[in-house]
Amino acid sequence: MALLYNRNIWSAVLTTNFCHQIKNLWTEIQNSRMAKWSSIVAAVSLTVFMMSVTAATVLPIHRYLKVEDTFISQLYDTSNYGFLQIDNGLARTPQMGWSTWNFFACNINETVIKETADALISTGLASLGYTYVNIDDCWSRSTRNLKGEMIADPKTFPSGIKALADYVHSKGLKLGVYSDAGIFTCQVRPGSLFQEKNDAELWASWGVDYLKYDNCYNLDLPPQKRYPPMRDALNDTGRTIFYALCEWGIDDPAKWAGKIGNSWRTTDDINDTWISMTTIADINNKWASYAGPGGWNDPDMLEVGNGGMNYHEYKGHFSIWALMKAPLIIGCDVRNITADTLKILSNKEVIAVDQDPLGVQGRRVYASGPDGCQQVWAGPLSRNRLAMVLWNRCSKAATIIAKWSVIGLEPSISVSMRDLWKHEVVSENTVGSFSARVNAHGCEMYILTPQRATRSSI
Ligand SMILES: *[C@@H]1O[C@H](CO)[C@@H](O)[C@H](O)[C@H]1NC(C)=O
Numbered sequence: 064m065a066l067l068y069n070r071n072i073w074s075a076v077l078t079t080n081f082c083h084q085i086k087n088l089w090t091e092i093q094n095s096r097m098a099k100w101s102s103i104v105a106a107v108s109l110t111v112f113m114m115s116v117t118a119a120t121v122l123p124i125h126r127y128l129k130v131e132d133t134f135i136s137q138l139y140d141t142s143n144y145g146f147l148q149i150d151n152g153l154a155r156t157p158q159m160g161w162s163t164w165n166f167f168a169c170n171i172n173e174t175v176i177k178e179t180a181d182a183l184i185s186t187g188l189a190s191l192g193y194t195y196v197n198i199d200d201c202w203s204r205s206t207r208n209l210k211g212e213m214i215a216d217p218k219t220f221p222s223g224i225k226a227l228a229d230y231v232h233s234k235g236l237k238l239g240v241y242s243d244a245g246i247f248t249c250q251v252r253p254g255s256l257f258q259e260k261n262d263a264e265l266w267a268s269w270g271v272d273y274l275k276y277d278n279c280y281n282l283d284l285p286p287q288k289r290y291p292p293m294r295d296a297l298n299d300t301g302r303t304i305f306y307a308l309c310e311w312g313i314d315d316p317a318k319w320a321g322k323i324g325n326s327w328r329t330t331d332d333i334n335d336t337w338i339s340m341t342t343i344a345d346i347n348n349k350w351a352s353y354a355g356p357g358g359w360n361d362p363d364m365l366e367v368g369n370g371g372m373n374y375h376e377y378k379g380h381f382s383i384w385a386l387m388k389a390p391l392i393i394g395c396d397v398r399n400i401t402a403d404t405l406k407i408l409s410n411k412e413v414i415a416v417d418q419d420p421l422g423v424q425g426r427r428v429y430a431s432g433p434d435g436c437q438q439v440w441a442g443p444l445s446r447n448r449l450a451m452v453l454w455n456r457c458s459k460a461a462t463i464i465a466k467w468s469v470i471g472l473e474p475s476i477s478v479s480m481r482d483l484w485k486h487e488v489v490s491e492n493t494v495g496s497f498s499a500r501v502n503a504h505g506c507e508m509y510i511l512t513p514q515r516a517t518r519s520s521i
Pocket residue numbers: 167170171172174175
């Protein structure tokens with residue numbers, strides 16, 4: 064099997080005896096939790112198992128390490144691959160859901176959140192995996208009560224957050240809240256710095272399932288001091304709560320946040336423009352080697368459907384976020400969603416790339432044309448497959464070519480190409496390279512499956 068691929072990248076794709084190695088490896092991981100993951104990986108030389116979310120299937124990870132060729136090793140470097148560094152049972156694949164912020168900002172109330180929960184169900188988005196219903200900033204009153212507790216804003220959330228959590232849970236969905244690793248939130252509501260334990264206990268008592276933890280009014284204390292106390296406070300509640308760090312990428316959280324949270328923002332806030340989305344994609348791309356099951360790079364929530372970009376641009380936004388194993392948190396008004404927006408957000412095949420159990424972040428592997436605007440992004444998937452996006456960031460339509468050498472395949476490999484937007488196999492046996500005409504600011508996305516039947520070398 065390994066011979067199908069360029070050895071430097073795809074060696075040891077499957078081993079026959081990996082089941083026997085799992086127990087030993089798992090013990091090693093448990094025993095060396097404080098050790099650098101990279102050294103574990105290098106030492107164990109490697110078959111990591113992963114439990115998929117639904118079935119207890121056991122999967123191997125590709126081994127990319129000890130490669131001689133520098134270009135190739137940088138291509139899909141997984142030397143920092145984070146694997147269950149924070150082991151709270153969550154984020155085996157990137158989180159999916161919806162958040163109030165990108166569309167509503169502070170204009171929120173319990174009605175709009177209930178209606179959105181209903182809409183996630185009626186549109187079918189919930190059944191595709193979008194299950195977190197996250198309230199961002201502005202849910203709480205601007206002062207704590209006499210007991211020092213945060214309380215929901217009585218004007219906008221008169222029934223309180225517990226009632227809302229009960230409602231959301233009754234739909235089979237999960238509820239998220241927001242706070243800040245500072246003395247105030249960005250919209251100047253109470254922050255949780257130094258109050259982690261009480262706040263976490265309160266949220267847990269309400270039935271909260273997710274916390275986004277922001278970075279405003281942080282007294283210039285280092286994030287490595289401000290974020291761990293909330294991890295421990297959440298853990299101490301005994302309730303399983305997803306912990307999403309929102310440190311804006313300032314202190315390179317990819318390097319340290321894997322042991323603290325289930326995801327960490329790598330950039331400043333996204334906004335609904337092409338320049339913001341592409342800039343953020345490029346920054347998030349730099350940290351690709353650090354993502355993995357349990358903890359993900361977060362290039363911020365989706366703007367798909369908010370009106371500032373066209374259909375092609377949103378399709379690229381969604382495709383690249385999925386290739387990068389980004390959290391897929393919808394940011395539009397789901398109650399009033401258009402057919403085009405729904406078509407993008409409910410593309411099952413693209414979602415499956417994001418949720419692939421191998422959990423290796425795809426990345427930009429090639430750029431040509433003016434300012435490098437004709438780009439090839441790719442990444443490994445489970446079952447020896449590869450995901451690829453041809454992303455045309457030029458202002459004119461262009462033909463983008465992906466040579467096998469740039470995506471890490473041996474030139475002679477014959478590949479079946481499935482187009483994830485046309486939903487069909489567009490070629491059964493492509494060899495050496497693949498090219499497609501791509502709209503201005505558009506993309507095409509594929510899964511490449513090497514054709515075992517046609518290989519001659521094994
Ligand atoms: C709740 O919020 C939505 C969205 O901002 C708004 O349209 C609606 O008028 C609000 N409802 C109430 C009762 O304030």
